Structures are given as C-alpha cells and as structure tokens.
Amino acid sequence: MDQATVNTLGFPILSLLIFLPVAGALGLLLMKSSQEGLIRMFALLVSIAGFLLSLPLFTAFDKTTHAMQFVERHAWIPAWNINYHLGLDGISILFVLLSTLVTILCILISWNSIKVKVKEFYISLLVVEAAMIGVFCSLDFFLFYIFWEAMLIPMYLLIGVWGGPNRIYAAVKFFLFTLVGSVLMLVGIIVLYLYSGGTFNILELSTRIYPYDMQLWLFWAFFAAFAVKVPMFPVHTWLPDAHTEAPTAGSVILAAVLIKMGAYGFLRFSLPILPEASKAMTPVMITLSVIAIIYGGIICLAQTDLKRLIAYSSVSHMGFVTLGIFALNVQGMEGGILQMINHGIVTGGLFLGVGVIYDRTHTRQISDYGGVASVMPVYASLFIVFTFASIGLPATNGFIGEFLILLGGFKANQWAGVLAASGIIIGAGYMLWLYQRVFFMETSEKVSGLHDLDTRELIALLPMVILIFWIGIYPDTFLGFMHESVRHLLERVNSGSAHGVSVAKNIVEILK
C-alpha cells in the first residue's frame, strides 16, 4: 500500500516541536534556582514558541489524504533496523496541537501555586510536553515506546513532588499501573518485530496480515498498556488517586493529553495492526466501555472531593471514547477522536478551574464551598461553560462528540447505544449537583471575600472556552482533519477476512 511521505513545509517541524521543549528544559537547568520569576517567564516563552511553531501543522495539513505528513526518517540504530521516523495523519495531528496549547495553560495556572523547586517543576513540565508530542508523532514502534516511557518519569515527579498530602501513594500507583501495562506492550512489540522479519515501522506493520491466534494474544498485550492509560474499567482505579493528588498542572496534563494516549494506542496500533482480533473483540470492548460510562457516572454521585469527582467523570467520558472507537463505523470513530480532543479541553478546563479556586481556599472538599457565584461571577460563568460542555449541551463541543459516538454506538449495537445514552442523564446529575454545591446557595465561610479571576487566570481559561464553542458550532474545522484517515483505518479493519467470528464467540464465552 502506498504510504506517500510528504513534508510540504520544507523544515523538520516535528523534530523542532519535540526538541524545542527539551532545549528549553536544558536552558532552565542552567539557570539559578533562585531566579524564579525568570524561570517562569522563560518556560512560558518556550511553551508559547512551541505552540506558535505547531500552528503551521494546522494550516499546512492536507486534508484530502490519509497518508502520513510532515514525515522525517533517519536511520537510528541500523543494526536492529530502528529508525527515527516521525509523521502525522488526521488521527494524530490534533493531539499535537492540543499538547502545545495545554502546556502554555499549565504554566500559566502554576504561576503562583508552585512554590518549591520551581525550576525542577518547569523542567518536568517541558519534558512531559516533548514526550507527549513524541508519542503522537512516532512512526517507529521502538521510538514510540521510548517516548511512551519517557513520559512516565516527569509525570511521576510532577505527582510525587508537587502533589497533595497523599502524593507518594498516588504517584507509585500511577507508575506501577502504567508500567505493568507498558511491559506487556513491549513484549507485544518485540513479538511483532520478530514475526515481521525485523521492522519497527508502524506503517509497514499495519499492512501485514498476522495469524489470528497471534493477533488475539497481541491484542490483549496491547490492551494491557492502552486500557490502563485510557483508563478503561476495571483498571481505572489509579486515575482518581493520581488526579486528586497531582498539582493542577499535573491533573490538566493527565486529563487533557496523557490518558488520550491509551485511546490513541488503540487507533494507531490495535486496530490497524490487529484488525481481525480487534473486530472480534468489539463485544468485549463495547461492554467494558458501557460499564465505564455508567459505573463512572454513578460513582461521581457519591464523591465529596472536587477533583475526585472530575476524575471519575473522566472514566465515564473515556468510556464514550472507547465505545465510539470500537463501534467501528465512521460516526463512532470520528466522534471518538473528537471526543478525545473535547475531553482534553473540557476536563482540562475543569481542572484548571478547580486549580483556580484551590489556590484561594486550599480545600478540595465540596462541602467547604457554596455561593462562589456570588463572590466570583466571572469565574462562575466560565466554569458553567465547562460544566455544560461536560454534560454535552448542543453548541458545545461535548455534544458533537457524544452525539456522533452514541449514533455510531447505536448503529453498532442498539443496547450499547441506549445504555450509553443513559450516561447523559447521569452526567447532568453529577455535574449540576457539583455546580450547585460549589457555586450556588449561601456563601460559605471559606469562600466569602475571595477575589475574582485575575488577568493571568482569565487568559489560562479563555482558550478552552473559545475551543468549546468553536468545536460546538463549527466542528468541521476539526472533523475535516479526520475524514480521510478514519475512512482508511476503517477500510483496513473491515476488509479483514471474516475469519475468527466463531473463534471470537468462543473467546467471549470464556471471558464471560
């Protein structure tokens, strides 16, 4: 299959995007720890430069092809046929843009709240950015794995060093969950490498046909890595702890980008490399997704901690994403990808918002709040935008994603669509309940006298609000990137021989 490799820009934009933050981090290393103001400003400038540098992707991307674009390829470890191979298609491109944007907002929101080890904090943040972009750009499995793991270290530090009181537990839990999954994925990668005669090239691997049994084993090996990251039910329990204990910036990165990598992994690896196994496993995947939607939603109803509630809502929302992906039709998949972006924007925004108020009150207990809307009207009006985007109100981005997913899900399996749709009732329940207890009713003691958003905080929140309405009112800007790549991916998945339907049934039986 022809995988046209084009870079219309004439300069290695992806490498620059990855190494600019790394260079920034090195620059920070050289600075004195005491110059906190300078460190912050420098980090901010680096992140802004990264964002501006990523904008040409948005304009130069050719939406009429599914081929990889902005491709760079250099031999790296020729002995093992490992290449430094980067490129983007319609599935990955938006995540790069999201990563560069979110980094800026994270730096802005951490401006005053990070008081210890300031230099190390911003170094970690920039390294995370580089690794995130690397994950989405890699077309070499080995390179992908390096970035995937590289992301863990600074993330682990962000939670473990700058987190809340219970941060060590949360950091270790986060680390172990993801590492165990990753190791199984590594085994899978090596098996593929050996079977295919020694290539880590993802594009090449995605065109071969593997024996069905092998596909099944590999599917579950990859599942271990990706499902933990998503996180899917029942391996989601690290997420509430990690989110709750992480500093605001850590929560935002986790929600906005990091957990997207799991779903991205399914799209980039499981589906195209293991089409028959993926197809056979859809009943399992859809079931787990629907459970996550309802289970995550109902659990939210009993949360007393702001961040924990939003974390569990992520489990529910990511259930929508995986449901859309494994519906294996255009609407579901495009909705799923869009919903990944949406969830990054909305939940990222919610965590940014929680950070704003946490900086003032230093409490995450919902019961400590009340009447915030009376003292912080601007903040309240931005937060309600995030709330309703999370609920999926039309004209916000959440609606477009959820609607397409539910439509696709209903097409694939009526029960899945109907059960998942009940998630929109539960979602309205817990989000409005949260909003009421924090923002409405009588002004609580801890809240009275708080000052409203300052300019820095406003700037950190506004981009998310703008994106919410942009995607909600004119989603074509974003859906347009996906059409070709999604079509191509679905062709690959659905063209696979119908082999293994009976085998699949057996497997499903066994799993039950």
Added chain:
Amino acid sequence: MQHYLLIPFLPFAAFLINILFGRMLLKEKAHWVSILAVAVSWVVSVMTLLDVISGKTLNQDVYTWILSGNFRVSVGFLIDQLTAVMLIVVTTCSMLIHIYSVGYMHGDSGYYRFFSYLSLFTFCMLMLVMANNFLQLYFGWEGVGLCSYFLIGYYFDKKSASDAGKKAFIVNRFGDFGFGIGIFVIFLTFGTVYYEPVFSQAAGFATKSINFLGYDLHLMTVIALLLFCGSIGKSAQMPLHVWLPDAMEGPTPVSALIHAATMVTAGVFLVARCNAIFSLSELALTIVALTGAITSLFAASIGLVQNDIKRIIAYSTISQLGYMFLACGVGGYTAGVFHLYTHAFFKALLFLCAGSVMHAMAGELNLHKMGGLKKYMPVTYITMLLASLSIAGIPGFAGFFSKDEILWLAYSSTNPVGKFVWLIGTLVAFLTAFYSFRLIFLTFHGSFRGTHEQEHHLHESPKTMTVPLMLLCIGAIASGWIGISNLIGELVGIEHLNWFTGFMQPVLGHPEGHGTHAEEWGVMLISIMAGVSGIGLAYYLYIKRPELPDKIMAQFSTAHRVLFNKYYVDELYDLLIIRPALWTAKNVLIGVGDVRIIEAIVNGVPASIGGFSKQLRRLQTGLLQHYATIMAMGLFVIGAFMLLRNW
C-alpha cells in the same frame, strides 16, 4: 426572505452584548438592548407571517453543522405555516414579558443577567421552532432547557431555587434520552434527519417493522413514541411533570414566558411538527391522547387544593398542556396548535397578573393571606378575571374556541379512546373553571386577610407592568377569533369562518370528525355548561358560603392530603430513583466495586510494592533510583524474553 435570519439572531446579539458588557457598562439600562432586539424580531416575524399567508414558504440551509461519513446536518431554517404561527406566539409573548420585566425586576442586583437570559431564551426558542431538521430542533430544545435552568435558579443563593433549576434540567434529560434515541432511529431508517425527506418518505415505511432492542416492533410507533418521550419531559406530562411546579421558584415573568407560554409548549409543537409520523401509528396516537387526558385530569385535581397562587397556575398549565396532547392524539393537530396559541396569551396573562399581585403583596404567594385586592389593583383584577373567563371556556373568549374544538374532535374521533378522552376533557373543563375562579375569589374578593403592614403597601403595579397586561388581555380575548368553529359560521352565514384550520392545512392536514351538527352543538353546550357550573360552584363555595370549604376539607381529609401532596409523586421518585442511585454509588460501587474488588485485585501489586517502596525510601532518598530499579527489572524481563525467543 433573507431577513428571517434577524428573527433569532437579534436576540442572540442582545444576549452577547448583555452578558459581556451588562455587568460593567449597561447595568440598569440592560433591558434596552434586549427589548429592542425582540421588538425588531417581532416586526420581522409579523412580516414573515404575512409572507407565508401570501403563499411564500422557505426551507434553506445556512451552513453544514456536522458532517461525518453519510451523516450530514446543517443549521437551516424552515418557515411554513406552523413556524409562522409559533414565531408570532414566541415573539409576542417574549416582547410583552420583556417590557413587563422592566417594572417587575426593577432594582434587582442581577438585572443585566436576567435580561441576557431572556434574550438567550428567545434565541433558543426561535431556533427550535425555525429548524428544518431534528438536530437543530434538539439544539433549541436543550438551549431552552439551559435558559430554564438559569432562570428557575435565578435566585441561586436560595437552596430551593437552585434545587428546582437542577431538577428541571435533569428530569428533562430523562425525556431527551428517548428523544435522542428517536433521532438515531430516524437517521438509521431514513438516512437523514431533515424534516422534508423524512416526512415525505414516512408513508412508505408505514407497514415496516424494526428490531428494537430485541423486539420486533412497528417502526413508526417506535419512532413516534421515542420522540414523544422528549415531549413528555419538555411539556411536563406524566410521569415527568414533577419539575414544572418547582420551576415556579423562578421570577414570575419567567414562569409566564418559559413555563407557560412558550418553552413548555415545545413538546406539543414537536408532535404537531411530526404529524406525518404520528399519524402512521394509531397506537402512538392513542398513547399521546391518553397521556394528555390523564395528565390534564391529574394536574387539575391537584390544582383544586393548592394555596400557592403560582403553583395553582402551574398545575393549570400542566393540565392545559395535557389538553393539547389530547387534541393531537385524536388527530386534531390543528386544534392542539390552536390551543397552544390561545393558551399562550391567557396563561401568560394569568402569570403576569399573579406577578403583579406578588409585587403588591411583597412576594406573598399564599391565597389565604390575600383577599379583597380588587379595589387596590383594578387593572390587575380585570385582566386576570378576563383571562380566567378565557381559560374557563366562556363563549366569546379565546379559550372557548380552542377548547371547544378539541372536545368536538375528541368526541367525533374514530379513535377508540375518543369518547373516553372527551369525557375526561369535559370533566377537566369543569375543574379548570372551578380552581381558576377559586383563585380569583380568594385573591380579589372578600376582605383582606394579610397583615396590616401588607395592607398598607397594597398598590397597583407601574405602567410598564400594567400595559403588557392590557395588551395580553386583548390576546386572551380576541386571539381565538381566527379559529371560530365553522358551525357558528354557518349559523351567521359566513363560510369558512375557521380561518386558522384552513391556514394550517398544508402542514397539519384536516382532521375528520364524524358526527352530526346536532351532536356538535351538544358537545359545545356541554362544554359551556361545564365551565359555567365550575365558576358557579366556586362562587357558591368561596363567596356565598365561605365556611363550607373547610368543612369539606375536614370531611375528606385523606383525599385532601393526597391531593395537597401532589399524589406523593416526588416522594415516590425520591424513594425509587434518587436514594437507590446514591446508595448504589456509595455502598456498592465505591464500597464494594472499587475498593473491595478492583482495588483488592489490581491493588494487590501496588500495595505490596507500595510497602516495598517504603523500604526503598528508607534506603535511598531519591525517587529516580526507585524508577531505575523498576526499569532495570523491566529490562531484565525483556532481555530474558528475547533470549528465550531466539533460543
């Protein structure tokens, strides 16, 4: 006809201006932007109506909203007879209520906020009625729900108000759940969600069945009932009616505009709009008719004993909405829409009068603390009296014509439940007249029962409030005159006197009644008698023998308690839905699922390694070493595996 775009987007512009600049710049002048916008919208709506009367309709896409695979939907507008009538209802009521609010909300700290929500609501409602596809309808549908949430919870520092707003939104979501699935089924059946192709092809699917969730069902019945789920929520029909009475926590102009005249009628609009689908399923129509009839009786019976002036009118709204569904269910879509249109005027007027009374009584809502107000507030009294005569169905008033048409269509319908719902409808007409005049007599007649201080403050409301009352009053009386029964027309020698039915025919078709003229006269006479006797009974009980109601209440205390507590439906839902959900969340999912099962299984590892990490930390201070150790272990596993593979 491009100017039609001004109709929704001017209020939207007003919303943007108010929400962005209202707090800092406009402040107590915020109403000007909103009123100006809705006034121009109204003018353009009238022009549009004239265009439609002259035969020009329009169906136009503005831009593609969502495109994914074979799914495409745009922001687009359909202006036909039904839309044109709805435009007039929405913009007229909205404009008058905007003006009324200037007086009513005067001095409120959230003045700009109030007017920006009103503008946003007007925008969403107009998008709803002007849509040319189901998804944009859904946009407006949820949008008005959002505004309703904001406005019910307008006094958000009150717990009851914020509870009520939340309840309204969530209860509506139950209906929207079905509505949304209905849209999916429509798309999977027709391959599109645009009205035009769906309605024109519907007849071709009349005999098709669908496997829905494992059951083989009649396709059109499934679609119709799923759509009707949405209607039940939005129009507060049983069993999702519980949110509307609580919605009275909002400021009274909001109750008039959103929870009486416009938003709550969206469900009726939906059924009328989709008449091509509903007409293909007798089962669905029967369910619509029965839901409407039972709800109208149920709500009217509750309305008999309530003491809160706004809640009585709220139950009356639920009851009248039931009437509209009853009409649609027996095939009388035109009659349903006609009642929607007359009801908008007299019900908005009733609410605004109640607001005027509250204004004079410093927020007092209890009927038993009022009395004798007519001499203090003559304008409010007369307009409210006329509105009550209209809702009671006294000949000549708007409500009479629409109500009579519904009852006749029910009576003459071929539907097996036709006679039954006619009987209920007639009974409800009696009850409606009774509770409406109970309210009038207790509020305005007799002697004042409140405190001296209150009595001292009693006054007629300012001009900005009374002028809209008088204007709406014209509607409450005369709006029905465009749909006077042809029967009366024949009597006075005018053919096709019922202009409204003829006008709506291209969209809503012509209902067929089977009956003689004598029967039609009979039905009309019975409905008039029901109304008059309801008023008479109220007069007897509350003016002639005011000691009697308490005796009756004591006599039937159990029945009274059940009615007063609204049949305990709220308590039932609390017991059956809310508590179990919370209990499950707390005790089963978190307690057992997450902690005991998942955490125990997957956490066995982290827990043991968590202990291990503590040991590690005792040995080494840095966290990176910790990572390195595990990394090394990982590499060892990999190395071992590679060795084994290559053996």
